[in-house]
Amino acid sequence: MIPVIEVGGTHVTAGLVDLTDGSVERRTHRKLDPHGRAEDILGAVCRCADALDTPAGTTWGMALPGPFDYARGIGLFRGVGKFEALYGVDVRAALVDGMARRPGGIAFLNDAHAFLLGECAVGAAIGHTRVVGITLGTGVGSTFVADGRILDHGPGVPPEGRMDLTSVDGGPLEESVSRRALVARYGERGIDVRDIAERARAGERTARRVLDEAFGTLGAVLGPRLATFEATALVVGGSMAGSWDLVAPALHTGLAKGGWTPDAADVNLRHPTRHTRAMRPAALAGDAALLGAARAVVARDGNRTGPGW
Structure with a gap:
């Protein structure tokens, strides 16, 4: 132990x-x-x-x-x-x-x-040799793994393997996708991302728009990198992944726009091929x-x- x-x-x-x-x-x-x-x-x-x-x-x-x-x-x-x-x-x-x-x-x-190595070993990325992991919480964490090795450079890999060092619309990615970015964009004091998610599920358009814009942006930035990296799986963790029903649709759309269209179903997850593109939430949670x-x-x-x- x-x-x-x-x-x-x-x-x-x-x-x-x-x-x-x-x-x-x-x-x-x-x-x-x-x-x-x-x-x-x-x-x-x-x-x-x-x-x-x-x-x-x-x-x-x-x-x-x-x-x-x-x-x-x-x-x-x-x-x-x-x-x-x-x-x-x-x-x-x-x-x-x-x-x-x-x-x-x-x-x-x-x-x-650590998150992605755990998911590759016994979680959502079993069987995949080229995997990208994203953690969504106070910031955006990222990991690019090929054949069990963590990469910090190479085709599709951002500087130091860190998506938080990339930019979108002239600013850091985390100004568009992070807890503080979502709260700031929603514009109401005293609430957190959990509150925004609850309001989106209840049908509030502003809450849903804020979430869709953020995760769509993330997908659009990630898509070209995943395609170049030839990833067969994207695993998403962190506190926001607990709202997968809200994250997945916009993220899927953004990834497709970026050139990496996830499979409609993950039937190939444990037996991936070069053409597999599985998008999954973390299986092991914490x-x-x-x-x-x-x-x-x-x-x-x-x-x-x-x-x-």
Whole structure:
């Protein structure tokens, strides 16, 4: 069993991953204030990890968003609206010293990368060798995987593999597709994306237009890249993927306009061909990043264990 931690924009989750079957056991959760002090953020992470009661000397996997120096374990958060108190902080050292049972090491991995590696191993992208993953939440995370390797350059791949570094209509993509972008475009104070989704389902035209424009734009920007990358699957995760009934239609339309038309049905999902174009929501929900974080530990130790690993 490999202990892992996943840090999101407003939460932290820890669990034990069994790579023999891809299961996650003994999950623990804590809320996080992304605008809080460094000691408060790191303290919440330590308390969440301590609840698993793992032996001292154990190597942990940890998935968290960027910008972050994953090799050195140092926060680089600046101008992203979250965790800015961790800028320049040696997160690895703080966690090693702060956890009740001192770990032997921590292997860090980008949360979007961890998400897609988990989905490729035992989730929505099983059987696919060229896959793109998108996470939709406080920002837009992305991962391009070919034959099990994460790519940061190449045909169709954006700079550093990051769609958030691309632009649309002269501005950053996240000004069109993100939680803050949707709320700003809707224009009513005191509501969140969840409220906009509920209103769209209730038939409110403004709410539906805001969502359709955002996800249509995302599809139009992604489509040409997926076609050039020759992706056979697009897997969408993050908090907004929970409203797949609202995301999928506009995203499908945008992708088609961009030159990558998803299959009407995913009957070819587990037996993809060069012509397969499956668009799927995440199958593992929050477990995907935990599974991917365990993969980081496996890769660091030079071992491969379990199905898909």
